[in-house]
Amino acid sequence: xTSAPDLAxxxxxxxxxxxxxxxxxxxxxxxxxxEQPEPGGQIFRAAESVAAGKGAPLAAFGADYxxxxxxxxxxxxxxxxxxxxxxxxxxxxDRQRTLGHVQxxxxxxxxxxxxxxxxxAQERPVPLPGWTxxxxxxxxxxxxLMKSAGQVPEPPFALCGSGPLLYQFAAQLxxxxxxxxxxxxxxxxxxxxxxxxxxxxxxxxxxLLLKGLxxxxxxxxxxxxxxxxxxxxxxxxxxxxxxxxFRHGNHLGELPVQLLLLHQGVVPNVSLSLSVPxxxxxDAAQRCFRPALDAWGNSDVAGIAVAxxxxxxxxxxxxxxxxxxxALEAAHALGRIERAERDRQAAPIRARLKTALAARxxxxxxxxPPPLAALADATIVCRCEExxxxxxxxxxxxxxxxxxxxxxxxxxxxxxxxGRMCGLTVSELVAHARGLPPDxxxxxxxxxxIKPLPVAxxxxxxxxxVEEEEDAT
Amino acid sequence: MFRTLxxxxxxxxxxxTYEGRPLSVPQGISIAAAxxxxxxMVCKSMPTSGADRAPYCLMGACFDCxxxxxxxxxxxQACLTxxxxxxxxxxxxxxxxxxxxxxxD
Ligand SMILES: Cc1cc2nc3c(=O)[nH]c(=O)nc-3n(C[C@H](O)[C@H](O)[C@H](O)COP(=O)(O)OP(=O)(O)OC[C@H]3O[C@@H](n4cnc5c(N)ncnc54)[C@H](O)[C@@H]3O)c2cc1C
Numbered sequence: 001x002t003s004a005p006d007l008a009x010x011x012x013x014x015x016x017x018x019x020x021x022x023x024x025x026x027x028x029x030x031x032x033x034x035e036q037p038e039p040g041g042q043i044f045r046a047a048e049s050v051a052a053g054k055g056a057p058l059a060a061f062g063a064d065y066x067x068x069x070x071x072x073x074x075x076x077x078x079x080x081x082x083x084x085x086x087x088x089x090x091x092x093x094d095r096q097r098t099l100g101h102v103q104x105x106x107x108x109x110x111x112x113x114x115x116x117x118x119x120x121a122q123e124r125p126v127p128l129p130g131w132t133x134x135x136x137x138x139x140x141x142x143x144x145l146m147k148s149a150g151q152v153p154e155p156p157f158a159l160c161g162s163g164p165l166l167y168q169f170a171a172q173l174x175x176x177x178x179x180x181x182x183x184x185x186x187x188x189x190x191x192x193x194x195x196x197x198x199x200x201x202x203x204x205x206x207x208l209l210l211k212g213l214x215x216x217x218x219x220x221x222x223x224x225x226x227x228x229x230x231x232x233x234x235x236x237x238x239x240x241x242x243x244x245x246f247r248h249g250n251h252l253g254e255l256p257v258q259l260l261l262l263h264q265g266v267v268p269n270v271s272l273s274l275s276v277p278x279x280x281x282x283d284a285a286q287r288c289f290r291p292a293l294d295a296w297g298n299s300d301v302a303g304i305a306v307a308x309x310x311x312x313x314x315x316x317x318x319x320x321x322x323x324x325x326x327a328l329e330a331a332h333a334l335g336r337i338e339r340a341e342r343d344r345q346a347a348p349i350r351a352r353l354k355t356a357l358a359a360r361x362x363x364x365x366x367x368x369p370p371p372l373a374a375l376a377d378a379t380i381v382c383r384c385e386e387x388x389x390x391x392x393x394x395x396x397x398x399x400x401x402x403x404x405x406x407x408x409x410x411x412x413x414x415x416x417x418x419g420r421m422c423g424l425t426v427s428e429l430v431a432h433a434r435g436l437p438p439d440x441x442x443x444x445x446x447x448x449x450i451k452p453l454p455v456a457x458x459x460x461x462x463x464x465x466v467e468e469e470e471d472a473t
Numbered sequence: 474m475f476r477t478l479x480x481x482x483x484x485x486x487x488x489x490t491y492e493g494r495p496l497s498v499p500q501g502i503s504i505a506a507a508x509x510x511x512x513x514m515v516c517k518s519m520p521t522s523g524a525d526r527a528p529y530c531l532m533g534a535c536f537d538c539x540x541x542x543x544x545x546x547x548x549x550q551a552c553l554t555x556x557x558x559x560x561x562x563x564x565x566x567x568x569x570x571x572x573x574x575x576x577x578d
């Protein structure tokens with residue numbers, strides 16, 4: 001890029017795509033980066049390829065996914081498409097908006113006028129005994145394989161956990177003709193009673209409610225065994241998964257599987273936003289950290305905004321609305337539209353956002369993650385450094401009062417994933433032990449590069465774009 | 474472990490190697506998808522315990538699918554790296570060769 005873009009967007013999911021389309025419509029020079037090979041993000045992964053008949057049949061993925069190819073087509077037709085860089089990882093963003101990207105082993109730095117973080121979500125890592133055994137994967141991983149490579153798991157396998165995505169993927173498998181699997185639903189008893197107060201709000205989005213119930217129905221009707229209120233799941237096997245054990249009612253269950261697919265909902269992917277660092281708050285309802293944002297997605301750092309699941313889980317329709325709002329705000333901040341015009345155009349988008357978020361309280365309460373107090377000492381928490389819950393608890397007992405202290409003592413969070421897998425768990429373990437809310441306990445401090453860069457790439461780093469600008473000022 | 478739903482819909486095959494063994498895999502998919510589709514799983518051995526690891530999240534977050542490709546000294550994430558003809562994929566042996574200056578706390 002010769003000149004810095006007006007608006008640089010990190011993540012080509014629904015939020016990033018909508019922001020790019022809207023930004024370009026408002027006359028902004030847009031750059032859009034994503035480390036995936038195709039636009040679409042998590043929900044619309046490989047939407048173009050699937051729509052083109054490569055891989056799994058489009059119909060298997062359901063009505064929501066069918067919106068993907070349309071959104072991507074609108075993006076391809078927009079001037080924003082010229083600034084799209086696939087297979088490009090953003091490894092640096094600082095408070096001065098210095099943005100570092102790496103594509104095909106070539107790293108560059110530039111300083112866009114505005115940055116929108118649209119990095120989406122990741123599945124919530126919930127440790128259980130044996131979850132590092134080869135053959136244990138996430139539901140999202142298997143779903144991604146079906147979207148991007150047209151592959152489905154071979155029996156015997158099971159889906160295990162809680163949340164809408166569990167049944168969504170189960171229904172997608174059934175639609176693709178695979179019913180030889182088991183669903184181990186770990187949603188505890190009594191959740192509907194607790195979620196009832198949120199039902200009236202959720203009724204504003206009856207579509208979503210009916211869709212959820214319909215999926216469950218479809219899976220059961222297909223003859224897929226669904227075991228509900230499953231507890232104490234553990235994975236067994238020497239070098240690879242052989243069977244899974246669990247409690248179901250008063251029974252001890254055992255199931256031979258070669259693949260176990262776990263899911264416990266999704267949480268914001270905050271690696272980049274934490275590394276800036278933007279100010280983050282603890283979301284008690286969703287049990288996760290998210291950046292503190294205003295109604296336009298602005299963070300506490302000038303010129304850096306967040307849209308989509310990366311700012312708090314809201315699903316893809318909320319993500320597109322938030323992306324559009326952030327683009328309007330960027331256009332206003334850069335002097336392209338007046339404040340009144342921004343607000344006028346934002347009004348219908350805000351109405352859409354409200355509907356999209358209507359069922360959130362219900363979903364968050366129904367599918368709240370299991371409490372961490374039940375986590376056994378012997379269970380691995382940090383997958384990279386193989387640090388157990390017991391070791392983390394011991395570090396806390398020895399006086400480590402925050403996740404960074406635990407990290408230096410135990411090495412938890414020091415591996416290549418940089419705490420993506422253990423960060424939330426360690427924050428919650430510290431908070432639980434000290435009787436504090438997790439935001440008082442804090443999070444790991446994250447430093448760039450947020451993904452390991454080969455030394456050769458750093459040595460070749462092209463910083464001319466940032467330096468030129470610094471010379472000019 | 475994973476089977477291809479509609480083999481006829483797949484792109485042309487390319488040949489890569491995994492631990493020196495040739496694998497015929499569809500063009501355009503990731504190394505991780507290629508390995509899983511071929512019934513191979515192990516990507517690395519852990520520095521601490523020596524235990525084997527296989528792909529877990531397939532979205533670039535967990536780093537359990539790190540593999541070595543061709544003669545490059547630094548591992549890549551198999552889920553984010555597409556296959557190409559002749560690609561030589563190897564497991565990351567224990568202990569992981571972490572080049573100096575790259576590891577961080
Ligand atoms: C594995 C998974 C599967 C899901 N599947 C579904 C589904 O089938 N249906 C559904 O309703 N919801 C699904 N969700 C929920 C989903 O997050 C939202 O519905 C929706 O995709 C959110 O849109 P978004 O634009 O906020 O983020 P996303 O769609 O998550 O897009 C974020 C994008 O940012 C990119 N990115 C992140 N960090 C970087 C970086 N540092 N550098 C470069 N690029 C980066 C990612 O590659 C990704 O493409 C899924 C979530 C996950 C985690």
